[in-house]
Amino acid sequence: MSDRETVLQRIRQRLKVSERAGAVDERLQQRPLGPVPARACGDAATLRERFVERAEAASAEVRQPPRGEPLPTTLADLVAGADGEIVTDEALRAEWRGGAGRAVCRRARPEDALAVSAALCGVAETGTLVLASGPGRPITAAFLPPVHVAAVDAADIVGGYEAAWERVRAAGAWPRAVTWITGPSRSADIEQTLNLGAHGPLRLIIVLRNGQEAFRE
Amino acid sequence: MEVTSAQFRASARRALGDERLQTALASIQKGFPGKRATALEALPEFAATSDHVTAVRDHVNAHLDVYLERFEAQVQAAGGQVHWAADADAAGRTIVDICRRAGARSVGKGKSMASEEVGLNEALAAAGLQVTETDLGEYILQLRGDHPSHIIAPAIHLRRDDVDTAFAGHHDAGVRSSSSEPAELQAEARRVLRERFASADVGITGANMLIAESGSSCIVTNEGNADLSQHLPRVHIVIAGIDKVVPTFEDASALLRLLARSATGQEITVYTTFSTGPARPDDSDGPAEYHVVLLDNGRSELLGGSLEAMLRCIRCGACMNHCPVYGAVGGHAYGWVYPGPMGAVLTPQMVGIERSADLPNASTFCGRCAEVCPVQIPLPELMRHWRERAAEQGVESAMVRYGLRTWAALARRPRLYRRCARLAAGCLRLLARGRGRLTRAPLALGWTQSRDLPAPARRGFIERWQAGER
Known part of the structure; x- marks a missing residue:
């Protein structure tokens, strides 16, 4: 008997029931919600404010540039300090043309100094960014470079995690990786002393924009 | 990983004397519970x-x-x-x-x-x-x-x-x-x-x-x-x-x-x-x-039985962060991968109760672990399950087994029990020689090695109750 049959048979013997597939499939179809916290609810302005507040509480830096400002301008200080190529999403690459910094869309490497991603959405309840991998969207960019920038449009700030999943479901083919990011990397494994930049970025910079929904382009 | 849960007592004693470990454990108990409470309030x-x-x-x-x-x-x-x-x-x-x-x-x-x-x-x-x-x-x-x-x-x-x-x-x-x-x-x-x-x-x-x-x-x-x-x-x-x-x-x-x-x-x-x-x-x-x-x-094997609730566990560690026993001896004393109250339930399941009989006893049953468990696992109850299995299989020490059997025999005979209790209390009072406390007592070295034992009062609770002192 294979391990698969062994394990399934053990479970069925213990549960002493044979056919419960109906209840399972119904639940998988209906996807009932649990309690959605009050902090995940509110109008767009409230959610935007809460998103910024929670993200900063998690040590992310938030920049809110004037409408229409291209990323190289918003990130001029970072671009000046970073040698080599800037790893970015295909959807953002056009913004870098003609400006400072060489933006490329590729898998990140250990020596990369700066990456700029487009977030699928932001979640107000905990100041969390939702990123998804895909063609032209290297997820490694969010983890290898010491400085990671994520652009998100104010129209893409949702209240809670459930609303974020609605966005992922609406975005089409399921991405291999969906990553929630709340602040820069950290560890307290040595003497419970919290330090930023454990393996992932030491700095997370959120560029909260208006009318520039890069992820959907 | 080698299972050393059977040596819990010796490991725990070593851990209690390890100053560096004690400093680290104090910081867990200072840190995690407070942060958790703040997060829950929000x-x-x-x-x-x-x-x-x-x-x-x-x-x-x-x-x-x-x-x-x-x-x-x-x-x-x-x-x-x-x-x-x-x-x-x-x-x-x-x-x-x-x-x-x-x-x-x-x-x-x-x-x-x-x-x-x-x-x-x-x-x-x-x-x-x-x-x-x-x-x-x-x-x-x-x-x-x-x-x-x-x-x-x-x-x-x-x-x-x-x-x-x-x-x-x-x-x-x-x-x-x-x-x-x-x-x-x-x-x-x-x-x-x-x-x-x-x-x-x-x-x-x-x-x-x-x-x-x-x-x-x-x-x-x-x-x-x-x-x-x-x-x-x-x-x-x-x-x-x-x-x-x-x-x-x-x-x-x-x-x-x-x-x-x-x-x-x-x-x-x-x-x-x-x-x-x-x-x-x-x-x-x-x-x-x-x-x-x-x-x-x-x-x-946990499904459908009295331990099934353990399968809810999300491995957050709140039970050990709030456990006075974990806080005193640390994780290594438990002798295997999973320490603390959740470990005291899982380890006997995974390595056998005969190799880990002390773990379900490594609890004061204060109930904090169950209180803080986010998926409401009644951990003390599950530890009690293992205590019962250990007793059935006779894997605890002969001393504990005979001691408990004697106590049970007495406890079922209230008159005899009270007579023995009075006798023992009288002896302890004699030994205390009027100082109100004992620095050494027979059969209680585990207690008196690190603290005094208060001498029993002249008249016990039942006597006073019966005399109408309410």
């Missing part, structure tokens, strides 16, 4: 979410076979592979096989208690693979040949100079940090591990959840190491207990609202990643192979 819906998630976990356990089949079908539909492991050996063999077929030489590993449980590092090393633990705490332990003493803060028992020594013994002088400040040591590990991430052929991670609707695995970290271990190598292997399944992303979201708050007091961990299958043909990055190893190893 989420008024915590209790309702706990009720909801507890119900979801019970629903899944009651339909576990079907959920596992749905999960498997979805992993396959996404281009991944599912492997079933009935026990620890099967898990090790399966993962070694996947690595061999992939022609792998090096493995980068995220922190996984399931992998500790099956002794995965030993199995991989025996197959000639070079394994690097990438969680900072686990990496330090690996260099020292040490084991985790806490399920979410594995190196909690070490101090900065222990880490400094471990690094000095294994890192080239060129990458060494200039001081033993935690920030510097962390930066040193970062420098060393970046190259390992990039060069690993296989990445192995655990899973905090498996999502049935999509066949996804979910893993949370604060460091980002599990992400580097699963997005960079050519092969990603997930090892997870069969108890990790939740139905949908909505259910996963509810559970995540409990997990970090209960564990570290964070609202959410820095990284929460849901992986579904291997990279798609046009993806910019991601592994070419995605495997999930579903581990039973005694879990299915």
